[in-house]
Amino acid sequence: MPEIRxxxxxxxxxLTRILYSYAEEFPQLVSIESIxxxxxxxxxxxxxxxxxxxxxxx
Numbered sequence: 001m002p003e004i005r006x007x008x009x010x011x012x013x014x015l016t017r018i019l020y021s022y023a024e025e026f027p028q029l030v031s032i033e034s035i036x037x038x039x040x041x042x043x044x045x046x047x048x049x050x051x052x053x054x055x056x057x058x
Contacts, residue, residue: 030049
């Protein structure tokens, strides 16, 4: 899995690669969904959780 830096702006290609690496490494926890077409010819994607248990239950 690639290292994530929070002081950097990721371009679409790099961010998409990061999201898919999470989904490949943790398929039981997350999935990738395309939610909408952007003005450019590409799909906006989100990382969805698959019923993961909360860290701090209420």
